[in-house]
Structure formats: structure tokens, C-alpha cells
Amino acid sequence: MTPLVTPLASAAAWSGHDTRLIVAALAGIAVIVLLITKLRTHPFLALALGSGVLGLVAGMAPEKLIDSFSAGLGSTVAGVGVLIALGAMLGKLLADSGGAEEIVDGILRRSGDRALPWAMTLIAVLIGLPMFFEIGLVLLIPVILLVARRSGRPLLLIAVPALAGLSVLHGLVPPHPGPLVAIDTLKADLGLTLGLGLLVAIPTVIVSGPLFARFAARWVRPAPPERLEREQTPEPEEREHPRPGFGVTVATILLPVVLMLGRAVAEIVLPEGHAVRTVFEVLGTPLIALLIGVIVAMFTLGRAAGFGRARISSAIADSLPPIAGILLIVGAGGGFKQTLVDSGVGKVIGEAAQGANVPVLVLGWLIAVGIRLATGSATVATISAAGIAAPLAAGLSPAHVALLVLAIGAGSLFFSHVNDAGFWLVKEYLGMSVGETVKSWSIMEAIVSVVSFCCVLLLGLLL
Numbered sequence: 001m002t003p004l005v006t007p008l009a010s011a012a013a014w015s016g017h018d019t020r021l022i023v024a025a026l027a028g029i030a031v032i033v034l035l036i037t038k039l040r041t042h043p044f045l046a047l048a049l050g051s052g053v054l055g056l057v058a059g060m061a062p063e064k065l066i067d068s069f070s071a072g073l074g075s076t077v078a079g080v081g082v083l084i085a086l087g088a089m090l091g092k093l094l095a096d097s098g099g100a101e102e103i104v105d106g107i108l109r110r111s112g113d114r115a116l117p118w119a120m121t122l123i124a125v126l127i128g129l130p131m132f133f134e135i136g137l138v139l140l141i142p143v144i145l146l147v148a149r150r151s152g153r154p155l156l157l158i159a160v161p162a163l164a165g166l167s168v169l170h171g172l173v174p175p176h177p178g179p180l181v182a183i184d185t186l187k188a189d190l191g192l193t194l195g196l197g198l199l200v201a202i203p204t205v206i207v208s209g210p211l212f213a214r215f216a217a218r219w220v221r222p223a224p225p226e227r228l229e230r231e232q233t234p235e236p237e238e239r240e241h242p243r244p245g246f247g248v249t250v251a252t253i254l255l256p257v258v259l260m261l262g263r264a265v266a267e268i269v270l271p272e273g274h275a276v277r278t279v280f281e282v283l284g285t286p287l288i289a290l291l292i293g294v295i296v297a298m299f300t301l302g303r304a305a306g307f308g309r310a311r312i313s314s315a316i317a318d319s320l321p322p323i324a325g326i327l328l329i330v331g332a333g334g335g336f337k338q339t340l341v342d343s344g345v346g347k348v349i350g351e352a353a354q355g356a357n358v359p360v361l362v363l364g365w366l367i368a369v370g371i372r373l374a375t376g377s378a379t380v381a382t383i384s385a386a387g388i389a390a391p392l393a394a395g396l397s398p399a400h401v402a403l404l405v406l407a408i409g410a411g412s413l414f415f416s417h418v419n420d421a422g423f424w425l426v427k428e429y430l431g432m433s434v435g436e437t438v439k440s441w442s443i444m445e446a447i448v449s450v451v452s453f454c455c456v457l458l459l460g461l462l463l
Helices: 016-037 043-057 062-096 099-109 116-128 133-151 155-172 177-186 190-219 246-269 275-283 286-305 309-318 321-343 345-352 360-375 378-393 398-411 421-430 434-462
Strands: 005-008 356-359
Touching: 016 043, 016 321, 016 345, 016 360, 016 378, 043 062, 043 321, 043 378, 062 099, 062 177, 062 246, 062 286, 062 309, 062 321, 099 116, 099 133, 099 246, 116 133, 116 155, 116 190, 133 155, 133 421, 155 177, 155 190, 155 378, 155 398, 155 421, 155 434, 177 190, 177 321, 177 378, 177 398, 190 246, 190 398, 190 434, 246 275, 246 286, 275 286, 286 309, 321 345, 321 378, 356 360, 360 378, 360 398, 360 434, 378 398, 398 434, 421 434
Parallel strands: none
Antiparallel strands: 005 356
16 A cells, blocks of 8 residues: 655755745745735736746746746646536536436426435536536526425525535536646546545535535525526426436436546456457547547437537537636646746655655645635646645555545635635525625535545545
């Protein structure tokens, strides 16, 4: 078993050059935090400028600094950007075809009044697999309000499970941007990380969703804004087109996940060179799995909804502009990571792991927590923490590298507050005050982070 504890050398043993590199890293991170929190600068520009400060303070030549940042940006977009784009296409087809509404209606038809919080959790998990948090939230808000009104149950008893499901998947499970970038940076196995991420997600969603919702519903009883209160999911006869069936919709969403998990299982149970293993290794490659998912969705979702070629093409094209900002942030994060490596900071961090005992998973989680609290962005926290922790992953087993990805993802979700756009999105949609949002949403995010991290530590002891 690869040890989970990595030693950390004393600062006294560092040379003057090493100290300069550590100061450079802290200066780069400080610039990123200051630009995002105080000056409200877009994270792409903040990461680019922070990389520049890091490189210059570390003594990099300007041309070398530019080459490093450009190389990191290009390789990250090439490796991760295409996967994010394919995930957005799948999510758009799911939304436009009415497949998301079919999942909602299908699950609600099968659940009783007492099971509604659990049903909302399942809905959020299924819809959240291919969709980004903000898109899933916008899609689910009318459903949350409608279900709460019709059932007479407290709003947060319905809303918190859905929010927990969306948040956990956003932080821990590919193809969401944060986990994908961490996997790419730490050179983790995607299928293994996906499987362990889903394993961690199950108890985390249960505790932070339906169970915590019972307390949140007692602490906070918000009155939703009237304009949102009137929104409803349209009745079937009001639709312009038919909806795809429940079973085929769920199967389409899960297809890329099954292919990627199938590859991980095949690599464990079948010998190298086996024909079946080779097939799964190809089909389970993230790019191929998501591409297959999108192509299948064109028929099972698009065609089933009566879409022609032009409508399907339009839906796919419309999925790309909203993720442009995400791709830029992810790319800049890759540039920041490469600057850390080429400036020598990465090597210093690796060599610093030689003295006092510090658990690697704890270190990754704490770094992500600090950046999350400072910047408010889960994606920026994941990207930055993964870049800093990358040298620590070199001596870990594949399973522990995957767990380090999840530890960083867990830390990136810790205690969303007023510097997080998601905080204000939830506040406005559910009609809560700042204090009420802290007592419900912020605490829920802290529970998500701590519970998922505890699950990661437990798996680290078992693997």
C-alpha cells in the first residue's frame, strides 16, 4: 500500500532560492485572490495575471513565462475542453428535448409524499450528471417550487436535497470542469476516479440532502419571489413536441458513465491484451464515451422529440457559447499549473515533502478549502489546488491519486458565502435573506465538503 502520509521538510532547510520560489507561489495566489474578490476581475484574467506575477517573482525570463503559460493553457484545453464541450452538448439535448422534464415527472409519479425529498435528490443526481450546476439549478427551480406548493411541504425540505445532489456532482464527478482538470493535472485514471467519486457521492448526498433538509426546513422558511412562484412545468398538451421516454432518457444519460466505468473494471479483472479489455479501453476513453453519448442522444432524445437535423444542429451549436467562459478559466488554470511547474515551485513542493508528517489527502483538502473561502469559486479552487498538489501525487498509487482528486474536489465545495456567485443564485431563486442563505445553503455546502472528505479518508485507509 502506498503511504498516505507525506513528510514535509522544515523551512529552515530551504535555500534562499527555494524560499524565493515559495514566496513567488504565495504572491501569485494572493494576486489571484485579490483580483477576484476585491476588484471583481474575471477569473481568466486573474489566473493569467497571477501566473505572470508568480513567474516574474520566481525569476523566469518573460519569454519562458509566456511559453509556459501558453503550453499549459493549450494542453489543458486540448485534454479537458473537448470533454466539457461534449458534456454541454449532451446536457443541451437533454433539456431541449424535454428529457429532463420526463425524468422529473417519471420519478415524481413513482414517489409518495414522504419520499419527495429522496425523489428530488434522485432527480438532481440524474440531471446533474451531464449538466453544470448553474444550468441544472435553473432547470430544477420551477420543479422545486411546484412540488413544494402541491405537496404543502416546507420549501427547503424539497430544495436542499436537489441542491445537494447538484453540488456534489459538480465538485466530485466528471465530466464537470473541476474534477476533469484535477484528473488531468494529477494524471489520475478517469474511470477509477469516476467510480470512487460516485461511491463517495452516495453517502454525501444522503447526509447533506434529505437528512440535513429536515433541520434546514425548521431553521429557515423562505417565501419564494412571486414571479418564480407562478412558474410551472408545462403540461404535456402545451408542448410543441413529444418527449422521449423515461427509460431511454435515463439510459442515454448513463451511457458515457457506464462506458467509462466499464473500462476501469475491464482493466482490473481482465489481462492486458485481452480482446474484451481492448474494446472497453477504446469505448471507455472519455472522449469516445462522451462522443458516443452525444451521437446516441441525437437519436434517443433529439429524434424522439421530433427534432429534424437543423433543430438538433442548432441545439448543439447553442450549447457552446455559454461554456466559453468556463473553457477560458479552465485553460488559464492549466497555464497557472504549468507556470508552477516550470518555475521550479513544483519541484520545491515535492522536495519539501521530506520532514514532518502531513497526510497528502488532508493537505490537498486544506489547500482547496483556503482558496475556495478566499475566491468563492469551486472551479478556481480545484484548478489551483491541483496545480500546487501535483508534485505530491507522483509517489501515490492510482487509487490514492484518484482519492487526492476527490479530496481537492471536496475542499473546493466548502462553505459557499457572499463571494460565490452560487450563493446569490440560490438566495434570489428561493427568496431568502443573506442570513437565511448562510443557515441553509452555506451550511449544506460545508456538510458536503466535510462528509465527502471523511469518505475519502475512509477509502484511503481501505485501499
